[in-house]
Amino acid sequence: MDFEDTPQEAAFRAEVRAWIDANAPKHLLAELKNASFASNGVVSEDPVSAGKAWQKKKAEAGWACLHWPKEYGGGARTPIERVIWGQEEGLYAALTGAFTIGHGMCGPTVMTWAKEEQKRELLPPLASGETIWCQLFSEPASGSDLAGLRTRAVKADDGSGDWIINGQKIWTSGAQVSDWGLLITRTDPDVPKHKGLTMFFLDMRSPGVEVRPIKQANGQSSFNEVYFTDVRIPDAQRLGEVGQGWEVSLTTLMNERLSIGSGMSTGFPELFRFCMEMEIDGAPAVEDAGVRSKLAQFAVKQSGLKYTGMRAISALSKGETPGPENSIGKLVAGSAMQELSMFALDIQGQAGVIWNDDSPQKGRFQGMLMRSPATRIEGGSDEILRNIIGERVLGLPGDIRIDKDVPFKDIPTSGRKKK
Amino acid sequence: MNLDFSDEQKQLREQVRRFLSENCTSETVRTILEGPESYDRKLYQGLAELGVLGAAIPEEYGGVGLGHLELCVVAEELGRVLAPVPVSSSIYLVAEFLLLAGSEAQKQAWLPKLAAAEAVGAFAFAEGQGRVTPAKIKASVSGGKLSGVKSPVADGDVADVAVVAAKNEKGQVSLYLVDLSGKGVSRTTLDTLDPTRGQAALTFDGAAAELLGGEGDGWNIASQVMDRAAVLMAFEQVGGADRALEIARDYALERMAFGRPIGSFQGIKHMLADMYVSATLARSNCYYGAWALNSGAAEFPVAAATARVSATTAFQHCAKNNIQVHGGMGFTWAFDCHLYYRRSNALALALGSLSTWESLLIERMSAGNAETAA
Numbered sequence: 001m002d003f004e005d006t007p008q009e010a011a012f013r014a015e016v017r018a019w020i021d022a023n024a025p026k027h028l029l030a031e032l033k034n035a036s037f038a039s040n041g042v043v044s045e046d047p048v049s050a051g052k053a054w055q056k057k058k059a060e061a062g063w064a065c066l067h068w069p070k071e072y073g074g075g076a077r078t079p080i081e082r083v084i085w086g087q088e089e090g091l092y093a094a095l096t097g098a099f100t101i102g103h104g105m106c107g108p109t110v111m112t113w114a115k116e117e118q119k120r121e122l123l124p125p126l127a128s129g130e131t132i133w134c135q136l137f138s139e140p141a142s143g144s145d146l147a148g149l150r151t152r153a154v155k156a157d158d159g160s161g162d163w164i165i166n167g168q169k170i171w172t173s174g175a176q177v178s179d180w181g182l183l184i185t186r187t188d189p190d191v192p193k194h195k196g197l198t199m200f201f202l203d204m205r206s207p208g209v210e211v212r213p214i215k216q217a218n219g220q221s222s223f224n225e226v227y228f229t230d231v232r233i234p235d236a237q238r239l240g241e242v243g244q245g246w247e248v249s250l251t252t253l254m255n256e257r258l259s260i261g262s263g264m265s266t267g268f269p270e271l272f273r274f275c276m277e278m279e280i281d282g283a284p285a286v287e288d289a290g291v292r293s294k295l296a297q298f299a300v301k302q303s304g305l306k307y308t309g310m311r312a313i314s315a316l317s318k319g320e321t322p323g324p325e326n327s328i329g330k331l332v333a334g335s336a337m338q339e340l341s342m343f344a345l346d347i348q349g350q351a352g353v354i355w356n357d358d359s360p361q362k363g364r365f366q367g368m369l370m371r372s373p374a375t376r377i378e379g380g381s382d383e384i385l386r387n388i389i390g391e392r393v394l395g396l397p398g399d400i401r402i403d404k405d406v407p408f409k410d411i412p413t414s415g416r417k418k419k
Numbered sequence: 420m421n422l423d424f425s426d427e428q429k430q431l432r433e434q435v436r437r438f439l440s441e442n443c444t445s446e447t448v449r450t451i452l453e454g455p456e457s458y459d460r461k462l463y464q465g466l467a468e469l470g471v472l473g474a475a476i477p478e479e480y481g482g483v484g485l486g487h488l489e490l491c492v493v494a495e496e497l498g499r500v501l502a503p504v505p506v507s508s509s510i511y512l513v514a515e516f517l518l519l520a521g522s523e524a525q526k527q528a529w530l531p532k533l534a535a536a537e538a539v540g541a542f543a544f545a546e547g548q549g550r551v552t553p554a555k556i557k558a559s560v561s562g563g564k565l566s567g568v569k570s571p572v573a574d575g576d577v578a579d580v581a582v583v584a585a586k587n588e589k590g591q592v593s594l595y596l597v598d599l600s601g602k603g604v605s606r607t608t609l610d611t612l613d614p615t616r617g618q619a620a621l622t623f624d625g626a627a628a629e630l631l632g633g634e635g636d637g638w639n640i641a642s643q644v645m646d647r648a649a650v651l652m653a654f655e656q657v658g659g660a661d662r663a664l665e666i667a668r669d670y671a672l673e674r675m676a677f678g679r680p681i682g683s684f685q686g687i688k689h690m691l692a693d694m695y696v697s698a699t700l701a702r703s704n705c706y707y708g709a710w711a712l713n714s715g716a717a718e719f720p721v722a723a724a725t726a727r728v729s730a731t732t733a734f735q736h737c738a739k740n741n742i743q744v745h746g747g748m749g750f751t752w753a754f755d756c757h758l759y760y761r762r763s764n765a766l767a768l769a770l771g772s773l774s775t776w777e778s779l780l781i782e783r784m785s786a787g788n789a790e791t792a793a
Binding site (some may be wrong): 314331383 | 710
């Protein structure tokens with residue numbers, strides 16, 4: 001066991017550090033540091049433009065998408081080098097949040113399923129931040145039950161081979177700023193639900209695409225609804241065969257869990273700092289026995305996640321593939337965030353209800369309280385993640401699925417009665 | 420960066436697991452639970468012969484001279500099978516006390532015997548109800564003679580030698596090495612939650628006591644050794660947690676209800692998933708503790724408390740839910756669930772209770788840098 005860098009790792013770290021020191025937008029660092037939970041961080045300039053500028057700079061120097069091959073604009077680096085980059089990039093990584101879905105999920109899906117010339121056309125601008133991608137998967141009636149989706153793709157009757165899309169997606173992060181979307185549709189309702197799906201990539205500026213922001217429970221609008229009215233997609237933009245959409249979507253979902261779950265913070269360092277500053281009965285809160293007990297339990301969750309991540313990296317560096325056990329990252333962090341924020345407000349007493357710039361850490365914990373319910377749902381709900389751990393890690397039997405062999409059109413779904 | 424055991428350490432794990440699968444079955448544990456003996460002498464002797472008791476003891480003192488990482492590997496395996504042996508008292512504690520603070524003569528006298536299972540050691544710290552604090556220690560030494568009552572003392576019923584925390588003539592907490600076969604020592608075996616690890620009350624009435632480490636340095640030394648023992652015991656706890664989860668998982672696959680294996684019901688499946696999560700977080704924290712113990716890192720006290728809190732929580736969580744998964748069968752004497760439940764709760768109190776360690780962890784983090792552990 002060893003936490004130290006090898007000489008090669010140390011040399012790589014030094015190279016990264018020097019480059020970041022010379023090139024990072026240091027004028028934004030103070031803002032990134034003080035960003036309250038779940039806000040965009042940068043407000044003094046347009047956050048998307050600031051993110052694009054930083055990504056472009058990284059790409060030009062070969063630091064973009066370190067996990068991608070070079071021919072698609074990536075850095076072709078080892079897992080350990082990616083970790084070192086992440087550690088050194090630190091808070092600046094938050095600048096490029098708009099690319100998370102493209103780089104972590106859409107890119108790998110395109111890389112697996114698109115034709116070679118399409119990969120060479122689509123991936124380098126995604127890597128360098130010129131294009132933003134979104135993921136058009138969830139629907140109002142099908143979240144966790146993704147394969148129950150109803151957005152239809154029908155062949156145009158003009159002989160062009162194009163597809164005509166009608167329907168609605170929801171919970172689409174970043175749709176309002178996206179150039180491309182990865183879109184899963186139903187092409188055959190007469191076969192069981194997983195078999196009648198087909199995946200496309202779509203120009204988000206196509207006629208008939210309408211993006212409507214959703215006002216969320218926490219007052220922000222980072223998700224959208226996307227409506228499709230007779231939207232036309234060329235057949236060349238199909239990923240995989242007709243009817244193979246479910247298989248294609250699994251590439252995306254697998255990458256999503258890897259991308260979201262690893263290295264999530266529970267907010268513990270901020271809570272700890274707060275408990276050092278806040279007083280109970282004239283002494284720092286951190287000296288109170290009840291506070292200590294709670295803090296200790298949050299502390300061991302945070303460090304357990306950190307070292308579980310390090311074990312996964314150790315396995316990666318030996319050439320092993322990270323498996324479904326990585327589902328624990330978001331499962332633990334999501335609920336810890338929610339409990340931790342409730343506890344931080346509890347210590348604030350009645351004033352915990354106040355959520356403004358004068359609140360401790362500019363209202364970070366109030367923001368966390370109001371954002372954490374979404375964390376426990378997005379990218380696989382707690383319940384879905386527990387199913388994955390139960391079934392794919394522990395080998396327990398799958399849920400009984402009564403709709404498995406039934407043609408999709410005959411399955412009752414929310415808002416549609418069985419005929 | 421590499422947070423994993425080496426191939427050699429993994430081979431040692433396999434070797435110990437094989438040995439224990441033959442020599443420490445559920446029957447072995449039950450024989451101690453229900454019989455008059457308070458540990459399995461043959462098993463303990465076998466472990467000594469295998470060289471694992473002396474894994475972290477240098478060769479010049481009769482050990483194998485590997486290191487603490489190897490001892491962590493061994494501890495996990497002992498925890499998986501609930502080995503009824505006094506290894507935590509003798510090896511994690513007394514041997515470590517000698518290695519850290521013993522004089523050359525004290526090391527020579529006792530370490531070879533401890534490594535060979537020819538002698539058993541015990542650490543006499545608590546004096547009745549409540550958390551141990553310096554103020555609570557009433558045992559005292561005057562003119563080399565120890566008086567007082569220590570209770571409970573893990574493995575105190577079978578120990579040959581004890582490290583005793585007592586106050587010197589100036590009222591400072593110091594540590595003393597006491598040969599328990601000498602005059603002025605009497606012991607009473609105590610009824611406990613987990614008879615597979617014996618406990619006793621030791622009464623000293625002018626027993627010969629030899630200073631271990633510096634005068635007045637007892638609290639400091641004890642704290643350092645308890646941290647070491649905490650990491651080793653945390654590995655036992657993680658081994659136990661993992662095994663309790665495996666037993667529960669196997670039962671959930673085999674037991675049918677409403678026409679299907681109970682493991683296909685989300686109520687059970689999600690409980691098992693949560694057991695996996697707590698065992699996994701604890702294991703990762705234990706690896707961090709093992710690394711800090713073995714490398715002597717400055718963050719060791721934080722790492723030790725982290726491993727301890729996490730592993731205690733995980734073992735209790737897995738052991739109690741193992742019974743729940745089994746339903747009524749889990750509450751029978753015939754099933755092994757209660758063996759894990761007993762051990763999980765007994766280990767949660769050994770070396771100081773969970774709340775004591777939670778408090779220690781946060782105290783240490785406030786003194787240092789919170790970000791280190793986060």
